[in-house]
Amino acid sequence: MTEEKKMQYVHLTLCKVAMLLFGLNLVRTLSIHHDQLGFLVGFIGYSLVSIHVRSLEKKWEIPKKHVWISLGIFALIFLPLAYWLAFPR
Helix, strand or coil, rough: CCHHHHHHHHHHHHHHHHHHHHHHHHHHHHHCCCCCHHHHHHHHHHHHHHHHHHHHHHHCCCCCCHHHHHHHHHHHHHHHHHHHCCCCC
């Protein structure tokens, strides 16, 4: 694997971590403040970042297998944490 390809994977990993934190922040904000307009604006921003990451994956020719694996890992981390943040005890 070339050095450029490694850096692409590092950047995509950082984007996924940022998306994870941003998404968890949206869930927490909605559950605590019940701010639907703020959630809507944040969700639109989150969607735009997601579209940008997808376009980078296509531009950099990341294999579909790696895209699906990263999506699965993202979901396995995001869903339990989002549930935990949305419904605190």
